[in-house]
Amino acid sequence: MYNMLSSFVIELETLEAMVLNGYGGEAIHGLFFEVLNNYSKKVAEYLHNGSNRQKPFSLSGILEKKPKTEGKIILESGEKASFRISILEEKLLPDILAAFGKALNLKTSLTLGNGKILLKNIHYKEGQNLWVRSSLYPKLFEEAQPDDKIQFKFFSPTSFRIRGNQCTLPGAYLIFGSLIDRWNSFSGITFDKSFTEKLHTIYPSQFKLKSEIVNFSNYKVIGFKGVLEYRLGKEFARKEKKILNTLADFAFYSGIGYKTTMGMGQAVRVKQ
Incomplete structure (x- = not known):
């Protein structure tokens, strides 16, 4: 059994204006699996379906913004934003960091909701962000x-x-x-x-x-x-x-x- 927990933050930049439902969590969920599928369909399949009733990860919405009165978040072209990934099963951490590292290094255009984005940074060292932390069970x-x-x-x-x-x-x-x-x-x-x-x-x-x-x-x-x-x-x-x-x-x-x-x-x- 793996005993480490980890939370890290992904920074992105929009390539066009976009509108996201709610806090953007549904769109981020789609982006998360696009990045994983581009890296390893096996890893993506395990995380999506898994062998466990409980999901071994959680995702935040867009950290910097809250929905407007109509229940949507608006991001302008060229705007920077971020979200948090938390991993509950240590064996998944290397693959997930590698997947996002690959997308970052290749400057891959990715889909977020109804728009396109680029990844700009991965904050995984404690002290870089309040949402970055790790521990052991x-x-x-x-x-x-x-x-x-x-x-x-x-x-x-x-x-x-x-x-x-x-x-x-x-x-x-x-x-x-x-x-x-x-x-x-x-x-x-x-x-x-x-x-x-x-x-x-x-x-x-x-x-x-x-x-x-x-x-x-x-x-x-x-x-x-x-x-x-x-x-x-x-x-x-x-x-x-x-x-x-x-x-x-x-x-x-x-x-x-x-x-x-x-x-x-x-x-x-x-x-x-």
Whole structure:
């Protein structure tokens, strides 16, 4: 089992004006797989379908812009923008960096939504960008403290799918349930999920959230974004609190909820 996580940022420049749905996550998802297919159809196929129910990566939308009132992002010709790729399975990292490195070096014209772009840079060293970071699964667990207070900031709308239905309520059992499923899929350190039933009994201690509709090509998804805090009571044992704090730190890499491979659910744990 591979134990490293990595998050890096791709900088691009538009070759023409373009309009992207929502936060641009759907278009970035298409660009991501175009780059991978140009490098290795085998790698692209594994990432698209995979052998695991959980996807081993997440993608942000355009980091510098938010959708206008009509739910779209407008990029002018010659404009620079960037997005974040997060990898949850270490063995994939060399191929993904090589694929984007190849596209960068060849100055390949690539498709983003309804326009063309060039890749301009790959930021993968910590300190180059706030969204660039790496860690090890065991390190996240070892360094986590059993804090009673856990606060998240959701940078893009977050939603959940429950038995085929969309849920936009920020329930602790949904947030941590999403995180523990992804952690158990890729970390090699399996957390017992039985204690998470207790999460049905806790509610946000404070929040500043708003709902927002994200436009995709053929549908729309409603999600919440903003700041949310939970307090863990005495019903949680010390080790259970440590696990929940580990998962909160893991959120930076994994994203939370539905459509994290198309820009939704981008969240970070806020430490005070």
